[in-house]
Amino acid sequence: MITQSSIQSSLSPDPSLHGGLEDNSSALGDFLQETFALTKRLFIQLQRRPSTLIAGIIQPFMWLLLFGALFTNAPGGLFGEDLNYGQFLAPGVIVFTAFSGALDREFGFLNRLLVAPLASRYSIVAASTIYIIALSFMQTGVIVAASAFLGAGLPNIGGLGAIALIVLLVVLGVTALSLGLAFALPGHIELIAVIFVTNLPLLFASTALAPLSFMAGWLQVVASINPLTYAIEPIRYLYLHSEWGLGTLVMDTPWTSISLWAVILVLLAFDALVLLAIQPLLRRRFA
Amino acid sequence: MANAVFIDNLQKSYGSITAVKNISFQVQPGEIFGLLGPNGAGKTTTIRCLTTLAKPDRGTVEVCGISAVKNPRAARRRLGYVAQEVALDKVLTGRELLHLQAALYHLPSEGAKERIERLLELLNLTTYADRQTGTYSGGLRKRLDLAAGLLHQPEVLVLDEPTVGLDIESRFIVWDFLRQLKAAGTTVLITSHYLEEIDALADRLAIIDSGVVIDSGSPSQLKERVGGDRVTLQIKEFTPEEEAQQAKAMLSSLPFVQSAIVNPARGNSLNLIVKGESNYLTNIEESLAAASFPIFSMTQSRPSLDDVYLAATGRTLMDAEMAAAGRRDLKAEKKEEMK
Ligand SMILES: Nc1ncnc2c1ncn2[C@@H]1O[C@H](COP(=O)(O)OP(=O)(O)OP(=O)(O)O)[C@@H](O)[C@H]1O
Ligand SMILES: [Mg+2]
Numbered sequence: 001m002i003t004q005s006s007i008q009s010s011l012s013p014d015p016s017l018h019g020g021l022e023d024n025s026s027a028l029g030d031f032l033q034e035t036f037a038l039t040k041r042l043f044i045q046l047q048r049r050p051s052t053l054i055a056g057i058i059q060p061f062m063w064l065l066l067f068g069a070l071f072t073n074a075p076g077g078l079f080g081e082d083l084n085y086g087q088f089l090a091p092g093v094i095v096f097t098a099f100s101g102a103l104d105r106e107f108g109f110l111n112r113l114l115v116a117p118l119a120s121r122y123s124i125v126a127a128s129t130i131y132i133i134a135l136s137f138m139q140t141g142v143i144v145a146a147s148a149f150l151g152a153g154l155p156n157i158g159g160l161g162a163i164a165l166i167v168l169l170v171v172l173g174v175t176a177l178s179l180g181l182a183f184a185l186p187g188h189i190e191l192i193a194v195i196f197v198t199n200l201p202l203l204f205a206s207t208a209l210a211p212l213s214f215m216a217g218w219l220q221v222v223a224s225i226n227p228l229t230y231a232i233e234p235i236r237y238l239y240l241h242s243e244w245g246l247g248t249l250v251m252d253t254p255w256t257s258i259s260l261w262a263v264i265l266v267l268l269a270f271d272a273l274v275l276l277a278i279q280p281l282l283r284r285r286f287a
Numbered sequence: 288m289a290n291a292v293f294i295d296n297l298q299k300s301y302g303s304i305t306a307v308k309n310i311s312f313q314v315q316p317g318e319i320f321g322l323l324g325p326n327g328a329g330k331t332t333t334i335r336c337l338t339t340l341a342k343p344d345r346g347t348v349e350v351c352g353i354s355a356v357k358n359p360r361a362a363r364r365r366l367g368y369v370a371q372e373v374a375l376d377k378v379l380t381g382r383e384l385l386h387l388q389a390a391l392y393h394l395p396s397e398g399a400k401e402r403i404e405r406l407l408e409l410l411n412l413t414t415y416a417d418r419q420t421g422t423y424s425g426g427l428r429k430r431l432d433l434a435a436g437l438l439h440q441p442e443v444l445v446l447d448e449p450t451v452g453l454d455i456e457s458r459f460i461v462w463d464f465l466r467q468l469k470a471a472g473t474t475v476l477i478t479s480h481y482l483e484e485i486d487a488l489a490d491r492l493a494i495i496d497s498g499v500v501i502d503s504g505s506p507s508q509l510k511e512r513v514g515g516d517r518v519t520l521q522i523k524e525f526t527p528e529e530e531a532q533q534a535k536a537m538l539s540s541l542p543f544v545q546s547a548i549v550n551p552a553r554g555n556s557l558n559l560i561v562k563g564e565s566n567y568l569t570n571i572e573e574s575l576a577a578a579s580f581p582i583f584s585m586t587q588s589r590p591s592l593d594d595v596y597l598a599a600t601g602r603t604l605m606d607a608e609m610a611a612a613g614r615r616d617l618k619a620e621k622k623e624e625m626k
Contacts, residue, residue, distance in 0.1 A: 011409070011437070013440050013474075034393075037386070041383075045378045112374050112435075116392060118360075
């Protein structure tokens with residue numbers, strides 16, 4: 001039974017919960033609490049609406065199958081010595097799948113987040129990144145397995161670890177970028193429009209589908225500054241070579257060859273740049 | 288003690304549309320304050336500035352003495368917000384949504400759990416708590432949103448048109464709940480375009496129209512101010528124009544009749560405002576009989592908030608709603624909702 005006084009006590013305001021002007025609670029504790037709750041929400045969503053995951057696994061599978069078939073009769077050695085198109089394509093599909101998975105943000109929910117006294121809106125970035133990384137790893141696992149089955153071979157354990165790191169770095173940057181867009185653009189429709197317009201050009205202006213040497217000079221330059229290329233090329237190298245180290249040159253540009261650690265540095269710089277760039281957008285308290 | 292809400296000289300435009308021109312009002316701690324106005328008056332815009340969702344172009348906005356512009360986070364902690372459009376994550380169950388909300392407001396988890404059960408119970412939601420909110424009816428959604436807004440025991444609860452589209456029963460549940468909240472010491476700011484709602488609930492109110500406050504005070508003060516009682520009089524069921532005008536001229540000469548108009552839309556009935564005579568009905572009857580006018584019907588009423596609105600703007604709330612409906616920029620607002 002609810003008594004009058006219990007109603008009173010649970011309805012009355014409690015200023016002690018709200019702190020003073022300054023934070024008295026632990027900012028880190030608050031941040032972790034938010035991040036955990038937001039991540040949990042995303043996984044509940046995934047579990048109850050698994051279609052995203054299913055589509056996200058079928059799509060790269062189709063890429064591998066169809067593009068592989070498209071180039072089956074390409075002259076031998078066209079994509080490099082002893083390299084069939086399936087082997088060539090797998091790294092591109094891995095990166096592009098992670099990329100497009102990280103792009104789409106849906107926040108019919110944004111207002112609720114915006115009026116909440118979040119410790120930092122980076123908790124939204126963190127939660128989305130954790131979620132997208134988990135998703136991308138599942139997809140990557142499936143693509144790696146499928147392409148092994150289709151004859152692309154399997155990198156060794158160290159190679160798989162390096163691939164995971166590269167996927168992680170791409171996902172972090174792209175997730176943050178799309179969240180920044182979601183905050184900046186008026187609505188979800190506009191976000192989809194931006195994604196639609198940028199998605200394929202980014203794909204074609206990278207080495208996902210064809211090597212640099214196939215491209216027009218200007219496209220080579222564009223591809224050499226496209227962050228996707230910096231993820232695709234090292235993964236391709238790792239697929240083909242079991243011997244490698246941080247100093248190994250894994251990528252060619254029209255100007256110079258780049259080592260693995262330099263590639264990782266570039267990806268890290270890309271992430272740092274994006275995280276800094278979206279700061280004013282996240283800060284923007286007001287829609 | 289500081290005002291629970293202090294809004295002064297607020298102005299906010301969206302592009303070329305000035306949604307709020309100049310709005311000032313104060314809400315005292317512990318009262319229910321109503322913002323009454325027709326569609327498009329600027330109620331939601333005012334609320335969005337208060338809840339830190341929109342940045343004012345000019346003016347002061349404070350919650351419990353804290354500036355919503357300079358210190359949005361501290362202000363948010365003191366505010367509970369029940370939006371006009373309910374934004375629920377459809378896949379989450381009601382209980383899950385409340386737990387998420389609790390984490391976003393950094394409530395310690397033990398306390399939160401107990402409080403969530405409490406609120407579910409108080410709002411009669413326990414039966415539905417484990418269903419996904421996508422399956423909820425409008426009334427259920429509103430109640431869940433109300434629970435979410437109250438979870439962190441805010442000092443000020445802001446509700447934007449909380450009963451629009453609700454059935455009568457849900458409306459009464461919400462009203463009753465708001466009265467309990469007030470009794471427990473929470474300050475309530477509620478917007479509405481229902482006169483009855485504000486009249487029934489609010490201790491004080493501000494009437495806003497086209498982005499400005501046109502009058503404010505307690506409901507009885509406001510009604511007092513617009514003058515005396517209303518009398519609607521029909522000489523015959525359909526009175527000829529000429530006869531109505533004659534009756535009007537005669538009645539206007541009575542000392543306690545402040546104004547008299549003929550309403551052609553209602554078969555030339557007469558609308559009178561009377562003041563300073565307690566026995567006016569008998570008095571009118573006798574005067575009419577003396578001039579040998581018949582009486583088909585006569586009703587009296589106390590002035591309503593609609594009369595206050597009418598006196599200030601020259602149109603009724605209903606007229607204003609009709610006019611506003613034609614003016615809205617639905618596309619721009621749809622964008623807003625998508626967020
Ligand atoms: N995001 C926006 N962009 C452009 N115009 C807007 C926006 N939001 C509101 N307006 C306009 O500002 C005016 C005030 O709108 P507001 O939503 O504040 O009114 P309201 O009193 O809440 O009305 P309602 O009773 O319909 O909710 C309207 O003319 C509306 O069309
Ligand atoms: Mg509104």
